[in-house]
Amino acid sequence: DAKTTQPNSMESNEEEPVHLPCNHSTISGTDYIHWYRQLPSQGPEYVIHGLTSNVNNRMASLAIAEDRKSSTLILHRATLRDAAVYYCILRPFDFGNEKLTFGTGTRLTIIP
Amino acid sequence: NAGVTQTPKFQVLKTGQSMTLQCAQDMNHNSMYWYRQDPGMGLRLIYYSASEGTTDKGEVPNGYNVSRLNKREFSLRLESAAPSQTSVYFCASREDRRANNEQFFGPGTRLTVL
Numbered sequence: 001d002a003k004t005t006q007p008n009s010m011e012s013n014e015e016e017p018v019h020l021p022c023n024h025s026t027i028s029g030t031d032y033i034h035w036y037r038q039l040p041s042q043g044p045e046y047v048i049h050g051l052t053s054n055v056n057n058r059m060a061s062l063a064i065a066e067d068r069k070s071s072t073l074i075l076h077r078a079t080l081r082d083a084a085v086y087y088c089i090l091r092p093f094d095f096g097n098e099k100l101t102f103g104t105g106t107r108l109t110i111i112p
Numbered sequence: 113n114a115g116v117t118q119t120p121k122f123q124v125l126k127t128g129q130s131m132t133l134q135c136a137q138d139m140n141h142n143s144m145y146w147y148r149q150d151p152g153m154g155l156r157l158i159y160y161s162a163s164e165g166t167t168d169k170g171e172v173p174n175g176y177n178v179s180r181l182n183k184r185e186f187s188l189r190l191e192s193a194a195p196s197q198t199s200v201y202f203c204a205s206r207e208d209r210r211a212n213n214e215q216f217f218g219p220g221t222r223l224t225v226l
Contacts, residue, residue, distance in 0.1 A: 041220075044204075046214035
């Protein structure tokens with residue numbers, strides 16, 4: 001299974017953009033890139049996903065490298081409520097593969 | 113919509129006791145999942161159910177059983193709890209198994225086994 005690598009932690013100032021990187025050098029051509037975040041004492045929540053093209057939604061943007069071996073989650077204007085652990089995961093297109101695991105993610109701290 | 117609900121929120125067991133964690137979703141989703149999260153760790157898949165009437169093992173199934181009671185409900189049973197099963201348990205669902213579908217998670221059950 002393709003793996004992802006993320007920094008353990010990052011800090012950012014409030015109201016500034018945040019770029020959270022993820023490396024997935026063994027990604028296959030049909031793997032979707034998903035991002036989830038987990039706020040303290042809560043279950044994970046979906047943030048965004050993409051396949052090849054950059055994606056935007058109300059929460060964030062996802063920038064995918066041309067070779068798809070890395071991606072970056074962009075929070076355009078961080079708030080204190082964005083402090084969470086962010087997980088980058090690859091979801092295979094193969095219907096038979098559900099053994100998806102969340103790594104340890106990146107713990108994002110927002111500095112007021 | 114309540115989304116994914118889990119009961120109980122907290123539970124303390126003694127070694128060897130049994131219990132069932134309940135999960136329900138009101139989104140008419142086909143696929144449901146059980147994960148565990150140990151302190152400082154990511155989530156690991158215990159069991160999943162791709163559709164009503166089917167269940168399959170995930171990464172860490174030992175010591176657990178599951179039942180997909182109907183399309184809405186997916187329960188996780190610990191027959192003989194062990195301290196190693198102390199963890200936070202999350203239930204999740206998604207519409208189906210297509211790769212571009214998001215998962216919706218419940219609030220979690222915090223289990224302590226003494």
